[in-house]
Amino acid sequence: MAVVGDFEPTEAKAWVQKYFGGIPAVAQPPKPDLTEPRQEKxxxxxxxDKLATKPALAFAYHMPERNTPSITPSSCSTRFCCRAKTPASTRLWCRSAASPTT
Incomplete structure (x- = not known):
């Protein structure tokens, strides 16, 4: 619950208890299974896209299970390629645009 506004914290806590304190807690639902089937090909x-002047190219890879040692290299490479100020994908595109055979 989030309480936002101009109020006294002790007064807000009393209101929350008064109006919501009688609602019993419920158990958390089970976490969903997010595993994907193995990709064999x-x-x-x-x-x-008739309005696009250049073709788009995208690559996708399955990531390792979360919270395992295998995720660290994948996370680092994702940050390097996608979130840097001059991402590697931009450098790759510049090189391939300058040399169409690359």
Whole structure:
């Protein structure tokens, strides 16, 4: 619960207890299973965009299980490629645009 506004904290706590204190707590629902089936072959998808001047290219990879030692290298490479001020993907695009055979 979030209480926002101009109020005295002790008064707000009393109101919360008065209006919501009688509601019994419930058990947390089980966490969903987010595992995906193993990908055995490459999957492709094409979408034509008449307004695009350049083709788009995207790569996707399955990530290791969360909270395991295997996730660290993947997380680091994702940060490097996608979240840096000059991401590696931009550098890769610049190189490939300068040399179409790359």
């Amino acid at each position: 490459e999957q492709r998808f094409t979408k034509d």
